[in-house]
Amino acid sequence: MCLGIPGQIVEITDESRLMAMADVSGVRREVSIAPVLGAGMTPGDLIGEYALIHVGFAMAIIDEQEAAETLKALEGLGEAQETLEAMAEGAKALEERA
Amino acid sequence: MCLGIPGQIVEITDESRLMAMADVSGVRREVSIAPVLGAGMTPGDLIGEYALIHVGFAMAIIDEQEAAETLKALEGLGEAQETLEAMAEGAKALEERA
Amino acid sequence: MKDVTGQKVLRDSRVTLAHGGGGKAMRDLIESVFTDVFEPDGMEDQARLTAEALAVPGARLAMTTDSFVVTPVEFPGGDIGKLAVCGTVNDLAVGGATPLYLSAAFIIEEGTEIALLRRIVATMRDEADKAGVRIVTGDTKVVGRGSADQVFITTTGVGVIAPGVELKAGNVRPGDVAIVNGVLGDHGACILAARGDMALSSDLVSDCAGLGHLMAAVQAACPNVRAARDCTRGGLASALNEIAEAAGVAVEIEEDALPLRAEVKGTCEILGLDPLYLANEGRLVLFVPEDEAEAALAAMRSVPEGEGATVIGRAKPAPAGQVTMRTLFGGARIVDMLVGEQLPRIC
């Protein structure tokens, strides 16, 4: 459950009510940024950030660093697999030649 | 102005509010009989009477006697005219024959 | 799920927005309710028709459409489905066409009772059979509550006009006789009462009827029938005005020749309406040359829809475009087109 999608905060639409425009692949919707406005931050600080949008609220700022790390691990697995497969191909070819 | 049409009171529909069903050539509508309920009358006395209906009110009971007299006078004129015309025809015929 | 007759069983008793969504709910609604009237070509969204009558050299295709929006949708003597079939059949027939095919498109308000739709569809089926037309394609749309009034139906009719047949208002010539096929205004007065806002009641029944067979009978009997027009919205008065204008003739009708029921007169007297402008749904006015009037009357009276056929007037050379009525007194009044709707008057 709990459909959520990353969207970029592109504009603050109402400072006092903490409303901002989020952009999801060119589709815009006004959302509340209350949950992601950390202590000492001003709304403008959020512009450009990606947030996880759920039912009209920015529920979490997406951590670029963490995302990159996860991806790196995944890519590693993918490449390892490719290598393995290439090796298997090679072994098979060798066998066939034999 | 003041469209009105004779309708027959065929049924008392609400004694307390003085409402009755009027019938105009088979078309029925509930009307108020307040205006035509004379002193000492009960609504039921109106059943069978013809009343002049205007905007949902029975505004006057139609006086059968007066209607008959008016009609008699009109018919008289009509017949007199027919006689006159017949006489004129006769005179013309006589002339032609002459 | 299907019941013993093989009809889809619907859980809902009323139409919901899901029934308009283009998915299974819609298909279930269509299969459960509309299959009785639509005869779709498999799952195609179009009918494919072979019409030999159209292949005859000189034959023409007739096409007409009307949307039906009556309130209430069911009334004494019919329902919106009957109107939708008869109205379009009649628009074909009065133009001299033999009605062949109808399409039927339904706009349904969310919340409409499915049982009501079933009744309407059954009426359509009956009327189509009576008229000898096939309802070959259809459509259903569902709109939100308050975005329609229960159900609107649009029918479009296609027919064939045999070579040489040419009925049109412009053909009417001075001296031609005007005939109607029965009492006037029943439908309009009936609907007024059925609507309830004037709190009138009567035993009036709508005159709604298909006039295809009547027109066929007349055309067979009268080779020179000039024009016919169904007297729907705007009543006889509008039909006559259109004919007078198109033909450049005057039309004179006789007040004492107009067939009117007592209840229609009563309704008009109460509300200050003129029966000449009341809608009919099974009445037409026909113009024939004087020497074919008797034959036309006889032909009309030979079918049930024409039992009350009677001559009401005739075309005259001038003033062009004008319709007049000779009153009971020998006075004359102009019978113009209405401006807007007839509104009940108090004065």
Next chain:
Amino acid sequence: MKDVTGQKVLRDSRVTLAHGGGGKAMRDLIESVFTDVFEPDGMEDQARLTAEALAVPGARLAMTTDSFVVTPVEFPGGDIGKLAVCGTVNDLAVGGATPLYLSAAFIIEEGTEIALLRRIVATMRDEADKAGVRIVTGDTKVVGRGSADQVFITTTGVGVIAPGVELKAGNVRPGDVAIVNGVLGDHGACILAARGDMALSSDLVSDCAGLGHLMAAVQAACPNVRAARDCTRGGLASALNEIAEAAGVAVEIEEDALPLRAEVKGTCEILGLDPLYLANEGRLVLFVPEDEAEAALAAMRSVPEGEGATVIGRAKPAPAGQVTMRTLFGGARIVDMLVGEQLPRIC
């Protein structure tokens, strides 16, 4: 009263009930607004058409109808009038018919701006001209406020199917290639945003377009084209399911072959919708034998409406009636018909 261009001048800026009364007000409305699109045969209530194409032995008449009820009636890329012309033209075209004539019936809500009607009618005129069809007959009804939503239009189309042409869903055979003519879901996503209740905005424009020329090009290039279906309500998924069911084949599409705009994907992600079920109004799916696929693509890409033509999948022998999609992962999912409408989800 007429203005310098000879058009009737209307005093009212909005439609009142008087405009539906069958009298002069109605005639004025029709003459002032609708004459640009209807081409009535004089004052007759039916069109009389001579169609040589129909007189050819073996030629068949195609007939289809749809009611159009979109909210809002004007949206980026079109309006209800454009939908009404294109939708019916397309239903004819995808069946292999050459569209010839349309009827157009309007149900208008009291209070609708007359300027809006004029704009809609102008669009219809344009689209009819583009499609090479004539709007030969029409109707207007006015209903009270709250009994319709501004304007509903029902169009019925008549066309001719040349001898020997036989496009139908049932023709599709295993191995046939499925082609769409462009990106999917633009119309549905655009209308969702335009409706405003989800407070979404985007630059999406409806894909609404007439597909008659595209179908003509394909038919000329591919003698054995099997079937085509426009992907309207229920989207591509519904069209494919109908075809699979009618032909008794399976259809398999490739997720990574589906042409989708980023904004359509974004809309779907936000609301939890599936683009396969979004409505299109200018998109079709076409099945051709494998050896004609290249020719079909080339023919489609030769007309503007087919610029984005692309292969999305193919028919397979079994399981009959089932549509599946190979996901990006090589997994497979069944693409069933929707139950009701797609509703926005939070979970």
Next chain:
Amino acid sequence: MRYVEEFRDPKAAKGLLAAIDRVVDEIGATAENPVYIMEICGGHTHAIFRYGLDKLTPAGVEFIHGPGCPVCVLPMARVDECVELAEQEDVIFTTFGDAMRVPGTKKSLLQAKADGADIRMVYSPLDALELARRNPEREVIFFGLGFETTTPSTALSIQQAAREGLTNFTVFCNHITVPPPIKALLDDPHMVLDGFVGPGHVSMVIGTHPYDFIADDYGKPIVVAGFEPLDLLQSVLMVLEQIRDGRAVVENQYARVVPEHGNPVSLAAIEDVYEKRPSFAWRGLGEIDESGLRIREKYAAFDAEAKFGIGYGAEVERSVEEPEGCACSQVMTGRIKPTGCPQFGLGCTPEMPLGALMVSSEGACAAYYQYGGGRAAVEAAE
């Protein structure tokens, strides 16, 4: 239809017409020097055209169509007020159908309805009352319009609302009375009238004595008439006979419906509910003293003027000029015929009425237009 068909008998009509011919001859009236008879009531105007009586009567009788159509004499300012009332939130505005098409300065009620106001046509004020009962959360306003015939029905409805304690029913009272405008016409120096056909249904409420001044003070005959064609012809004959005989009395042709002293219940209801306004504006006639009724203080809870501060109840009274080029007042005073108005059938048609008399089908100009062939007939005659 009893009491209707009998009074439409063409045979009797022949007799009446012949008698009228004779009396006109006896008077010596001709087309050039006709007897001018005003039918006060719009219902009579309607019947005259409906049955073609104007063409059947001899050229020596000329009908002048009086101010007796309440819709025609309604000033635009009142229509504007109706629109304003109707366009309030949570209001159901109820009216007789006649008033729907009357143009205000900006729009008619029909147009206001199209613009979104909840306006309903009713046949009776009782139906408005029923709407109020059924919609307690909404304010139901009834447009009280008409002469003494209609006045009691509104009064009785207000009394009923008071008995039931309804708090959401008010009347926008624009009821008017017949005698004052007749007096105004008689006082007009251009007045050419020789006699009157009196309004039958008004008289069934007020009786015949309110017309005594016509005969007594102005020396003009008046015959209270029914609405069927024979009633009208007989009344015309009776007026002509008085003229021929040099008499001027109030006669009652419509005795089957009109009692000499009117209807006591209705008169009591009128007395209870209304009082005379000092003055009231008539379209085409201007302000006429004591010609309008307002709701008494004791029924203020049912008075839309009081409740909504509008109309004669408004702080600032509204008045709207008659449209430019409108000759209604001349037509209504008998100085010209509708066809004599330069706007007739050109700038003023039933589709786009300029003046009051083209608005309602009871209006003289509308009747001339509809039953007389519109502008074409004027031009054909020229």
Next chain:
Amino acid sequence: MRYVEEFRDPKAAKGLLAAIDRVVDEIGATAENPVYIMEICGGHTHAIFRYGLDKLTPAGVEFIHGPGCPVCVLPMARVDECVELAEQEDVIFTTFGDAMRVPGTKKSLLQAKADGADIRMVYSPLDALELARRNPEREVIFFGLGFETTTPSTALSIQQAAREGLTNFTVFCNHITVPPPIKALLDDPHMVLDGFVGPGHVSMVIGTHPYDFIADDYGKPIVVAGFEPLDLLQSVLMVLEQIRDGRAVVENQYARVVPEHGNPVSLAAIEDVYEKRPSFAWRGLGEIDESGLRIREKYAAFDAEAKFGIGYGAEVERSVEEPEGCACSQVMTGRIKPTGCPQFGLGCTPEMPLGALMVSSEGACAAYYQYGGGRAAVEAAE
């Protein structure tokens, strides 16, 4: 689409799947003796079927679809109450689209809408708030539905309404929490689960520590997962690795979105607005202690239960039996698969759902039906 497309890369998937294969082999799990992994969240269930992950993973991994679809676990009694609330006069009832088709004992909200209730689908409680602002004369009720992900948005909306002093906005609060049903499942003697894929979006609010008991007290691994297919596969791999290694800890695959301690603003709003109910009824699972939230006394003005005396706020508590023949509770506890239910695809279809799990497209039975080929697939398999 940033942070989306990258996590749908098929090449990386291949690597993950191969790794999963290897670990499954290492564990020695087979189709006959599989590892049972429950994805708690309906969003994960949806993604598994949407991308065919169930078919891509080896036979030794068996997904058990958890109770994490708030629509599926909604008792019929709550739907009946929604209908009752919505059918009041002058109410605008607002809800997420998901809840529209859920059957109550008499009707669904979709059917209630067709019957005349003013029910509107909204994307956000903020949209309900806006409706309340724009319709001050009407009562706007928002159906607060969902787990901890959604709970803060409702709380923040109530706080906003309080700040604005809105008097016509209430929430029918049926928010529920994830940990209690997991505990209930773990306490079930029939429980067969070997590990969990944890709900990513719930965790972005509450953090990962609320799951500690799963590892610590029950010795089961749990990995908090994102919703893209690579997220899910990676999480499955991580669970399998823990199983293989005999570990049981809480891991966070979705660290780009889920902070260890959750979202402080959201947690504060939850704390401010809600308190735990002693117990709450779950469809298919029965009453679970402290598994639901209600609105605190201080926000009673925004509590539909308090204002309308309904639901848990009613005098007489409503409870409705699950429909006869429904095997949902067995499916939800992993005892049978949807296709093992005798009603599946016969008495229970997405068009006419019998049980909770067929209602929402997040429900396990609906997902099996829609993506798995319905009854036909069952029969083909037999």
